[in-house]
Amino acid sequence: MTEQIHTMDEAEGTGKSKLTMVRNFLIRAFNDYGVLPFFLVIAIIIFSSFSSKFLTLENMTNVARQSVYLTLVSLGQMMVLITGGFDLSVGTSIALTSVISSTAMVALASAFPDMVWLIIIVGILCSIITALVIGALNGVGVSRFGVSPFIMTLGVQSIGAGFALFITGGVPVSGLIPEFGNIFGFGKLLGIPIPVLLAILSIIGMWILMNRTRIGNYIYAVGGNIKAANLSGIDTKRILLFTYIMCALLASLAGFLLTARVESGETNLGANIALESIAACVIAGVSLRGGIGKVENVVLGAFFIIMVQNGMNLLQVGSYVQMISLGALLILAIIFDRYRFRFNRT
Amino acid sequence: MTTGTVHTKPLVVMEGISKNFHGFYALKNVDFNLSEGEVHVLFGENGAGKSTLMAILAGVHRPTTGTIKVSEQEVAFHSVHDSKHSGIGTVFQEFSLVPTLTVAENIFLGDEPLKNGFLDKTRCLKEAEGYFKRLDFDIDIRKKVSELSRAEQQMVEIVKAIKADAKVLILDEPTASLTDKEVAKLFEFVHGAKKKGVGIIYISHRIQEFREIADRITVLRDGELIGTFNLNEVSDEDLIESMAGRAIAEIYPPIIKQETNTPLLLLKEFQAEGLQPITLEVKSGEVLGIAGLVGSGKSRLWRSIMGLYPATSGTVLKDETDLFRKATKVLVKNGIFYLPPDRKEEGLQLLAKTENNIKTNVLFRKDILSKFGLVNTARQQSITKQASQKSDLKSRYLKQSAADLSGGNQQKILFAKGLVSQYDIYILDEPSVGVDVGTRSGIYLLIKELTEAGKAVVVISSDLPEVINLSHRVLVFSKGHITAELEGDQITENNILSNFF
Numbered sequence: 001m002t003e004q005i006h007t008m009d010e011a012e013g014t015g016k017s018k019l020t021m022v023r024n025f026l027i028r029a030f031n032d033y034g035v036l037p038f039f040l041v042i043a044i045i046i047f048s049s050f051s052s053k054f055l056t057l058e059n060m061t062n063v064a065r066q067s068v069y070l071t072l073v074s075l076g077q078m079m080v081l082i083t084g085g086f087d088l089s090v091g092t093s094i095a096l097t098s099v100i101s102s103t104a105m106v107a108l109a110s111a112f113p114d115m116v117w118l119i120i121i122v123g124i125l126c127s128i129i130t131a132l133v134i135g136a137l138n139g140v141g142v143s144r145f146g147v148s149p150f151i152m153t154l155g156v157q158s159i160g161a162g163f164a165l166f167i168t169g170g171v172p173v174s175g176l177i178p179e180f181g182n183i184f185g186f187g188k189l190l191g192i193p194i195p196v197l198l199a200i201l202s203i204i205g206m207w208i209l210m211n212r213t214r215i216g217n218y219i220y221a222v223g224g225n226i227k228a229a230n231l232s233g234i235d236t237k238r239i240l241l242f243t244y245i246m247c248a249l250l251a252s253l254a255g256f257l258l259t260a261r262v263e264s265g266e267t268n269l270g271a272n273i274a275l276e277s278i279a280a281c282v283i284a285g286v287s288l289r290g291g292i293g294k295v296e297n298v299v300l301g302a303f304f305i306i307m308v309q310n311g312m313n314l315l316q317v318g319s320y321v322q323m324i325s326l327g328a329l330l331i332l333a334i335i336f337d338r339y340r341f342r343f344n345r346t
Numbered sequence: 347m348t349t350g351t352v353h354t355k356p357l358v359v360m361e362g363i364s365k366n367f368h369g370f371y372a373l374k375n376v377d378f379n380l381s382e383g384e385v386h387v388l389f390g391e392n393g394a395g396k397s398t399l400m401a402i403l404a405g406v407h408r409p410t411t412g413t414i415k416v417s418e419q420e421v422a423f424h425s426v427h428d429s430k431h432s433g434i435g436t437v438f439q440e441f442s443l444v445p446t447l448t449v450a451e452n453i454f455l456g457d458e459p460l461k462n463g464f465l466d467k468t469r470c471l472k473e474a475e476g477y478f479k480r481l482d483f484d485i486d487i488r489k490k491v492s493e494l495s496r497a498e499q500q501m502v503e504i505v506k507a508i509k510a511d512a513k514v515l516i517l518d519e520p521t522a523s524l525t526d527k528e529v530a531k532l533f534e535f536v537h538g539a540k541k542k543g544v545g546i547i548y549i550s551h552r553i554q555e556f557r558e559i560a561d562r563i564t565v566l567r568d569g570e571l572i573g574t575f576n577l578n579e580v581s582d583e584d585l586i587e588s589m590a591g592r593a594i595a596e597i598y599p600p601i602i603k604q605e606t607n608t609p610l611l612l613l614k615e616f617q618a619e620g621l622q623p624i625t626l627e628v629k630s631g632e633v634l635g636i637a638g639l640v641g642s643g644k645s646r647l648w649r650s651i652m653g654l655y656p657a658t659s660g661t662v663l664k665d666e667t668d669l670f671r672k673a674t675k676v677l678v679k680n681g682i683f684y685l686p687p688d689r690k691e692e693g694l695q696l697l698a699k700t701e702n703n704i705k706t707n708v709l710f711r712k713d714i715l716s717k718f719g720l721v722n723t724a725r726q727q728s729i730t731k732q733a734s735q736k737s738d739l740k741s742r743y744l745k746q747s748a749a750d751l752s753g754g755n756q757q758k759i760l761f762a763k764g765l766v767s768q769y770d771i772y773i774l775d776e777p778s779v780g781v782d783v784g785t786r787s788g789i790y791l792l793i794k795e796l797t798e799a800g801k802a803v804v805v806i807s808s809d810l811p812e813v814i815n816l817s818h819r820v821l822v823f824s825k826g827h828i829t830a831e832l833e834g835d836q837i838t839e840n841n842i843l844s845n846f847f
Contacts (some may be wrong), residue, residue, distance in 0.1 A: 212464040217447075221455055224444035231406065231429035231442030232506075291446030344627040 012123050034285025035336040036297060039329075040304055049312035054314055067306035068199040070276055074284075074302040075206045075295065076247030077277040083243050084223040084290025085149030090251040090277055092160030093134050094270030097255030099164045100277060101126040102173040102265025109177050116179045123180065127256045128249070134160060135248030139241035145328040157274070164267040173265030184260030195257045202250065207295045219243055223290025272326075279330040282337060305329075352465055355382045356418070357545040358403065358434075363412035365398055365569075370752060372398045373409075376571045380545040381733065385536060385559050387577070390566035390589055391783060396549050397439060399566070402687045403547075405429030405437040417513070427456070430562050435512030435560045437503050437520050438550075445492035450474035452491055453506050477505045482531050496641045497524050506531065508539070511537055515539065525847050533559055549733065551809075553582050567591055568782050590783055597787050598815035601794045604631025609722045610770050610802045611682070616660030616670070618650035622827035623660060628771055628802045633819025635795065636806040637842050644823035645687060648773050652677055652684045664771075683769040685760050687776035687806075689753075696749040700739070700759055703748050704730045707763040729766055738788045739760040754785030761792055772796055773804045778812060791815060804812055810839055822846065 029037055048055040075092050080087045106117045134156060141152040145285040187194040210216035218239045221229040230236050251270070258269050284301025286293030308329070312322050355629050358380040373395045380386050388396045401407045403414065405423035414421050416432045423429045429436075432591055434605045436442075443452050453474045458465040458642045474487045481500040491499060504520055517536075521529045534560050536546055548560060556563060556577060563580070565588045566571040572588045572751040594773055607629035615623040621643045628634055638644035650657040653674040662669040669677055678684075686692035695703055708714055734744060739758045743751055750760060757778070764772060777793070778786045786829040793816060807813050820837050822830040822845040 026569065208464075214458050214460070217451065217455070217458060217465065220447060221444045224446035228442040228444050229455070230405075231426050231436075231438055233425065233430050234456050235425070235427070287446075291444065312617075 029100055035333050036284050036301055043080050043308055051314040054311055063307050063310050065196060067303045068195045069254040069258055070306055071199050071302040072202055073273050074278040074280040074298050076250035078281045078286050078293050078298045079243040080247045081281050081286045082219055082223045082290060082293045083240055088153040088249045088274045091270040091273045092157045093248045094250035094255035095164045095267050096160045097127045097130045097252040098269050099265045099267055100130050102176055102259055106173055106175045122182060127252045131248040131252035135245030139244035143237040143240035168267055176263055180262040181260050182258040185258055203299055210295050220291055239344040260262050276305055283333040355440050357382050359415040361413050364410045366410040371569055373569045382543045382545055383540050384561045385546045385548055387556050387560040387563040389563055394566040395569040397565055400518055410590035433513035435507040435510050436516040437507045437518055439518040441499055443491045443499055448490055449487040449502050454455040477509050481535055494663055515543045516547045565589055574614050582773050599790055599794045601633055601797050603818045604800055607631050610722050612663040614661045618655055618657040621647055621824055631800045632818040633816050634804045635820040637813045637820055638823030639846055642823040643826040645775055683764040683772050685774045689756050689760055694748045697747055700748050701730050701744040703759050704733055704762045708766045711767050733762040733765040754781040757781050771802045775806045
């Protein structure tokens with residue numbers, strides 16, 4: 001009799017400990033990686049059960065290629081989010097880069113039609129200058145004048161969009177040299193598409209910057225506690241300026257590559273990218289309160305957003321419903337973010 | 347009054363230092379000097395200017411006037427970085443730690459070891475471990491700072507300051523949340539550093555510590571230098587009097603406990619996150635003092651009663667109604683007033699005029715509405731006036747915005763907000779934080795009046811003398827539960843301190 005009770009207790013005990021183990025594992029995954037692993041698993045289960053095309057190597061490669069642009073922007077957005085701010089003007093960086101670089105390249109092409117590389121280098125220079133101006137505007141406003149990042153980047157986004165429309169009159173800039181699109185839109189090096197190659201280089205560079213350099217460490221410190229960072233002798237203003245400039249540069253790179261892809265300068269490129277990049281970061285566990293966020297997770301977050309869009313396309317979900325879903329996902333991710341670190345392992 | 351220096355070589359000489367914050371002088375013409383191998387205490391009340399003076403030496407603030415010399419060279423610090431480079435290490439009272447980084451990363455923040463231009467993480471970990479071993483502080487350096495207790499964070503802060511082999515070490519209340527054992531280790535370190543010729547500036551409220559380590563003491567009051575003394579030439583009583591500007595008996599009025607103490611608020615097995623179940627009574631006509639370290643739960647308990655922090659279980663009985671987990675508004679309507687510890691963050695609408703700050707609270711009165719449901723503004727005005735007079739707030743301040751008033755006057759606004767209605771229970775969370783001596787004694791007189799009028803007054807305070815001298819009954823908090831209930835003669839500094847851990 002007593003023995004029986006004993007064994008029953010034991011059985012209950014192991015059952016319990018298994019349950020707590022699973023619970024602890026889930027809580028740990030949640031605390032370390034945020035909602036992304038859960039979202040990924042759920043999305044893959046849903047889409048692959050409704051479409052046989054979804055979970056194929058071909059489709060996944062396709063998703064990876066499409067996610068290049070969002071990945072680049074999200075990397076920059078991540079830096080800004082880690083400092084505790086955010087950048088709503090990434091869409092403007094893309095549009096303005098597209099318009100200014102293509103206008104310059106078209107003008108130069110009509111004068112020197114044969115100097116392909118000169119034209120492209122001028123296009124690159126124009127993109128970089130555009131990014132520097134936008135990034136410096138944001139950075140100076142936020143760090144020197146203490147304007148809240150929300151207002152500063154929202155204002156710059158409007159200014160930039162206005163400029164882009166002013167330059168083009170709303171008409172796409174066409175007449176780009178075909179080599180430009182052939183190299184940066186569709187070109188391959190060692191069998192890897194050039195945009196993918198550039199994205200991989202950016203990811204590696206960003207990982208090294210954030211994990212292995214002082215600047216990266218200071219970016220985390222500024223977002224973790226800006227006062228403490230200042231008391232530790234860090235020039236917090238310079239760090240903020242740097243992150244906004246880097247964010248604009250990465251967005252500009254995405255804008256340059258997108259221009260090559262669509263082979264014209266467009267003012268409406270990157271219209272949704274601010275929302276999408278913030279969503280990619282937050283879903284990937286970047287804290288909106290700053291100080292927390294990992295490069296590798298953000299890459300996965302951007303991939304996830306594009307994968308969801310791809311899955312919905314395969315299921316023939318309309319673009320309006322897709323907008324609804326993206327907004328809902330973002331809000332959900334932020335709600336979950338608030339509950340992070342609330343649960344403790346037992 | 348200044349006595350000559352004991353040691354010969356001056357490490358730091360600050361002369362005629364003044365600091366003006368938005369028209370208000372936090373420091374007025376203060377001289378201070380520090381010699382090699384000396385422990386020099388800075389002593390004064392909250393808001394006396396000690397921390398401001400040290401913030402200037404640490405490069406956080408720039409002085410409005412005055413000169414600073416370090417090792418006989420005149421310096422002008424523009425940032426913490428500059429002062430660090432002149433060999434000044436600081437343990438800040440407000441921690442300079444980043445909660446999202448690990449202990450090791452924090453130790454080296456701003457000064458990371460590099461290898462080929464990249465962070466050398468192995469060296470960072472190894473050296474950090476060495477520093478903690480040398481001080482015998484037992485902390486996992488891989489943990490994030492946010493996971494550490496307050497005392498552990500303090501240790502990290504100390505290690506961070508001393509690791510740079512500073513010539514001058516500023517310790518701003520380093521022992522505020524350490525245990526006796528940890529304090530002993532810190533003092534051992536201080537003695538060792540002293541022998542090596544390091545000059546140490548030590549800010550503390552704990553007089554009993556001074557004789558153990560200090561050589562000289564400089565007393566500040568309301569931003570002015572009162573004097574610098576050799577410690578073996580002054581008594582504790584003299585120090586306290588020169589700090590406060592008057593004898594202790596004059597600051598703390600005797601409060602007569604009312605003869606009938608009816609329980610007004612009953613907590614039964616009340617629990618909130620991070621607190622053990624707590625049962626207690628708040629009685630009319632007495633001052634209930636609440637003591638404990640930061641993080642002991644002494645403030646959290648009352649905040650969770652007021653609905654400002656999530657409570658989990660239990661009952662909160664007042665007049666036979668259970669107010670457990672009711673909205674803050676309901677508690678206020680039931681006659682409980684809570685004075686928040688941070689007037690700028692939670693207490694005041696800083697940009698609004700003083701009178702409008704007070705008028706908001708008048709709106710809670712039922713008799714303020716005329717019969718058509720509109721606010722009787724004349725009546726609102728007169729009640730506001732009365733309340734501000736009672737809390738000793740000069741009428742010329744009423745039209746000024748709250749942000750423009752001194753800390754003391756801002757605190758008086760908070761009290762005036764509590765005086766516009768008849769509350770039964772006044773929960774005062776750090777009622778005298780950062781105010782000058784004059785305002786303090788005014789505030790204590792108000793507490794006396796309220797208590798003697800039969801109200802229940804709860805004084806939550808980190809200032810031990812305040813708790814000891816005002817309270818009829820004291821509850822000591824530690825790690826989320828009540829460790830002692832002291833009454834009458836039992837209320838002594840030793841009895842309270844021994845229950846802190």
